[in-house]
Amino acid sequence: MAADRRILGLSVCFVVTLWLVYELENAVLWVLWGGVMMALSGGLLVRLNRH
Numbered sequence: 431m432a433a434d435r436r437i438l439g440l441s442v443c444f445v446v447t448l449w450l451v452y453e454l455e456n457a458v459l460w461v462l463w464g465g466v467m468m469a470l471s472g473g474l475l476v477r478l479n480r481h
Contacts, residue, residue, distance in 0.1 A: 433478050440474055 444467060451463045 433481075436474060436478070440470060443470070 447463060447467075451459045
């Protein structure tokens with residue numbers, strides 16, 4: 431159940447921040463957003479696979 435909540439939280443974070451970066455139309459934000467999303471999703475996958 432906790433894994434489902436983490437995945438839901440990550441999905442909501444992804445959509446909200448994607449919309450924000452899309453609206454701001456800044457190339458630097460796109461690169462930063464991509465790096466942060468890779469780190470968050472990768473970290474969550476590693477954490478979920480260890481349990």
